[in-house]
Amino acid sequence: MNFNIVSLPGDGIGPEVSAAVPVILRKIGELFGHEFQLNEHLIGGAAIDSCGQALPSETLQACKNADAVFLAAIGGPKWDDGDIRPEQGLLKLRSELEVFANIRPLTVYETLKPFSPLKPEILEGTDFIVVRELTGGIYFGKKNREANFASDECRYSINEVQRIARVGFELAKQRNRKLTSVDKANVLESSKLWREVVTRIGEQEYPEVELHHQLVDSCAMKLIQTPSEFDVVLTENMFGDILSDEASVLAGSMGLLASSSVGSRYGLFEPIHGSAPDIAGQGIANPYATILSIAMMLRWLKLSTEADSLEQAVSASIENGVLTVDLKPYSQVTTQQVIQTVADNLTKIVGSIDSSRSARNQPLVKPVEQSPQVACAGEA
Numbered sequence: 401m402n403f404n405i406v407s408l409p410g411d412g413i414g415p416e417v418s419a420a421v422p423v424i425l426r427k428i429g430e431l432f433g434h435e436f437q438l439n440e441h442l443i444g445g446a447a448i449d450s451c452g453q454a455l456p457s458e459t460l461q462a463c464k465n466a467d468a469v470f471l472a473a474i475g476g477p478k479w480d481d482g483d484i485r486p487e488q489g490l491l492k493l494r495s496e497l498e499v500f501a502n503i504r505p506l507t508v509y510e511t512l513k514p515f516s517p518l519k520p521e522i523l524e525g526t527d528f529i530v531v532r533e534l535t536g537g538i539y540f541g542k543k544n545r546e547a548n549f550a551s552d553e554c555r556y557s558i559n560e561v562q563r564i565a566r567v568g569f570e571l572a573k574q575r576n577r578k579l580t581s582v583d584k585a586n587v588l589e590s591s592k593l594w595r596e597v598v599t600r601i602g603e604q605e606y607p608e609v610e611l612h613h614q615l616v617d618s619c620a621m622k623l624i625q626t627p628s629e630f631d632v633v634l635t636e637n638m639f640g641d642i643l644s645d646e647a648s649v650l651a652g653s654m655g656l657l658a659s660s661s662v663g664s665r666y667g668l669f670e671p672i673h674g675s676a677p678d679i680a681g682q683g684i685a686n687p688y689a690t691i692l693s694i695a696m697m698l699r700w701l702k703l704s705t706e707a708d709s710l711e712q713a714v715s716a717s718i719e720n721g722v723l724t725v726d727l728k729p730y731s732q733v734t735t736q737q738v739i740q741t742v743a744d745n746l747t748k749i750v751g752s753i754d755s756s757r758s759a760r761n762q763p764l765v766k767p768v769e770q771s772p773q774v775a776c777a778g779e780a
């Protein structure tokens with residue numbers, strides 16, 4: 401099959417980890433007989449530097465024309481004080497693509513338990529998914545700044561809560577039928593609405609799913625105290641942002657957590673981490689979150705066998721101790737070495753390349769243009 405994929409490397413470690421995209425897609429293409437046409441575009445600080453816009457219209461259009469979009473990370477201190485911030489590009493992209501459901505699975509690998517600050521017995525059985533609402537809430541509400549005050553409005557409509565609640569309930573139905581909805585209904589009006597709507601959807605449409613409501617502050621505590629009690633965690637935009645970063649500590653590193661952001665039409669796949677300016681340019685960033693995001697992309701493209709194989713290749717690399725320094729103190733393993741090891745493991749897992757297919761095919765991934773060719777005609 402043929403697929404048109406857009407990759408947005410962004411800023412900081414973004415270009416380093418997104419080097420995995422052509423390598424992994426080429427390998428998947430070779431092994432399974434697909435053709436991935438891959439194009440890079442600018443977003444975030446890189447786009448501001450190049451055209452003064454965080455999301456150039458060409459980037460947005462390319463994303464809308466693609467079968468799937470990968471985004472690595474945006475932002476950094478260089479753009480912190482500017483009028484246009486890199487984050488505006490990402491928020492606008494999510495909003496334009498209407499990818500309202502951000503799905504963040506948390507897997508704790510056996511080998512990595514010693515690297516977690518939590519005791520192994522607390523981590524035992526931990527396996528949950530955070531479902532974060534992505535296009536509403538305080539990040540998208542009205543902002544105001546005057547001489548002596550600033551405000552950010554948190555708004556949710558019934559429709560926005562209903563559609564994300566259904567995503568959470570559907571996932572819970574496929575798993576252990578347990579949904580924890582996280583809010584701050586003892587204080588916030590938007591959370592009261594959230595709780596009412598989630599309760600109603602649960603009673604009317606998903607009676608087989610056990611629904612719990614949890615205040616966000618106590619949820620933050622329980623994620624560390626008793627993480628194995630969670631199955632699907634459903635929450636609004638900002639709470640989900642914070643809780644999933646907290647949850648990454650259970651796994652061992654920010655560099656391990658992948659995510660998919662989906663709506664009715666588009667799919668955007670991103671590691672949960674940011675641009676990590678503190679380690680950018682050193683070649684030591686952990687690319688597993690990126691590779692696992694590619695696996696989520698493959699599954700969304702209905703390439704389940706390919707996605708399973710890629711996840712197995714990642715597990716094999718981790719179990720073999722191919723770990724960057726965020727996971728293993730004093731490790732000298734580079735980003736590139738991890739990427740190559742996963743690609744090699746894929747070959748071993750899937751088997752040798754079908755000789756007739758390799759003879760027939762031209763390179764299965766068209767080379768990515770090294771410096772993205774983006775004209776800056778106007779902001780998207």
Ligand SMILES: NC(=O)c1ccc[n+]([C@@H]2O[C@H](COP(=O)([O-])OP(=O)(O)OC[C@H]3O[C@@H](n4cnc5c(N)ncnc54)[C@H](O)[C@@H]3O)[C@@H](O)[C@H]2O)c1
Pocket residue numbers: 413417472473474475476477487490653654655656670672673674675676677678679684685686687689726
């Ligand atoms: N989706 C995104 O693009 C996104 C998300 C969060 C933050 N940001 C931006 O990233 C910048 C830095 O933010 P931050 O420091 O709060 O968060 P961050 O996720 O970039 O980094 C937090 C810590 O985790 C480490 N880390 C993150 N990813 C890693 C990886 N793949 N391998 C090894 N270590 C990794 C970093 O070195 C740092 O110590 C800011 O400009 C922020 O706005 C972007």
